[in-house]
Amino acid sequence: MGATFDLWKLTKWTLFYLLVAVIVVVSVFPFYYAILTSFKSGTDLFRINYWPDSFSLNNYYNVLNSGSFPRNLLNSVFVSAVTVLLALFLAVTASFALSRVRFRGRGLLLLTILGVSMFPQMAVLAGLFELIRFLGIYNTPWALIFSYTIFTLPFTVWVLTTFMRELPVEIEEAAIVDGATPWVIITRVFLPLMWPALVTTGLLAFIGAWNEFLFALTFTSNNDTRTVPVAIALLSGNTQYEIPWGNIMAASVIVTVPLVVLVLIFQRKIVSGLTAGGVKG
16 A cells, blocks of 8 residues: 555656646747857758757847847836836835725725726727827837836736735834824835835836837837837848848847846745735734
8 A cells, every 4th residue: 555655656746747847848948949049140040950059149249239229128128117116106005095095995996907907908009099199208218108007007006905905904003103104104114025026016017018019019110219029020121031030039038038037036026926915814
C-alpha cells in the first residue's frame, strides 16, 4: 500500500513539473526566438535554427540610429509614466472614498466603474476621438495620457478599493483622534501600507500603456508623437517584399526587455498585491 502511494505521489509531481515545463517553454520560446532573430542578418534571417550560430548588432544599430525610434521610445516612457502617476493618484483618492466613506449608492458606483472596463476600445474610439479634438490635444502625448488613464482607472480603483477595505479601521480611528485630515490619513497612514497593491496596479497600468496600439495609432499622426508599438508596425514599410524582419525583432526586444526587468524586480510585490484581500482574518 505504501509503495503504491509513493508511486502515485511521484507520478503526480512528475506530471505537475512536466506541465510547468511545457507552460514555461510555450511562454518563453517566442521571446527567445525573437532574440535569436534580432542577431541575424542577410540570408540567415530565413534559416530556421534554435541555437545562436551568428552574432551581429547591425539590426540594433539600424533601429537606434535611423528614423525616429529613439524619440518614439522616449514618448512611450513619458506617456506610460505619466499615465501611471495620474491613474494612481486618482485611484487612491477614489478608493479611499469608496472604501472608507459611507454614502448611498457606493456599491452601485463601484460596479459602474468596473463596468466601464468592459467596453472594448473600438466601441468608444469615435466618441473619444471627437472629445480629444474638442479639447485640442490631438497629436500630442496628452491625448494618449487622457485616453489611457480613462481605461486604466477602473482596474486600479477596483484593486485599491478592495485592498483598502482590508486595512484595520483602528489605524484610521487613531489618526482621526490625533487630528489627522483625510489627506493626511491617505498619504501618511494608508500609502505606506499599500505598497504591494500600488506596485501591482502601477506596473500593470504601465504595461497596458506601453503596449497599447489602437489609440496610439488613431490619436497621433506623425513620428514625433508616436509611441513604440506604432513605430514597430511602421517599420515594415509599404511593401510586403522588403520587410526588415531583423530590425523588427530588434525593436521588439528593445521594447520587451524593460518590462521583463520590471516584472522580475517587483515580482514579490506583484504576488502580494494580487493576493491582497483574498483572505480575511
